[in-house]
Amino acid sequence: MSQLFQVSMKSVIERYNKSKDEHHQMGNPTSEVKFWQREAAVLRQQLQTLQENHRQMMGEQLSGLSVTDLQNLESQLEMSLQGVRMKKDQILMDQIQELNRKGNLIHQENVELYQKVYGTRDVNRANRNSLLTNGLAIGEESHVPVHLQLSQPQQQNHDTPATKLGRLQLH
DSSP states (O other): OOHHHHHHHHHHHHHEEEEEEEEHHHHOOHHHHHHHHHHHHHHHHHHHHHHHHHHTTTTSSSSTTHHHHHHHHHHHHHHHHHHHHHHHHHHHHHHHEEEEEHHHHHHHHHHHHHHHHHHHHGEEEEEEHOOOSSSSSSSOTTSOOOOOOOOOOOOOOOOOOHHHHHHHOOO
């Protein structure tokens, strides 16, 4: 859709430049009015085409399209969606890299603080104590994916020893 807009803008500019050259040569106000009327009609047609394409991209007013037109529209949408997904994936990867970089900086600061507090004699202990909740040390390979699985919560018996004791006393 943006390519169509770019092509139409180029053609408008080209027609304008051509008209400007003709206008300087002719200097006739009537021909200038006719030019701008033609230009306005062309722009209205281009706007109508862009609006129709936009509606079709949004899944509206598809009843007049042939199977081939629908397949072409579907291909365009799939290519656009692929581009959106690639951009989203790139942004997420950039954010992950930035978070890993920040995590490494925090880890380094943590080691430095540990050294200041406890001295340099036990730096390995500081590294062992800096485990994350997922069980990986920050210093481990940050590009290794972490696979998480959701599980159903276990049903818990709500009978605590106090409630069992309370029931026993009530009976």
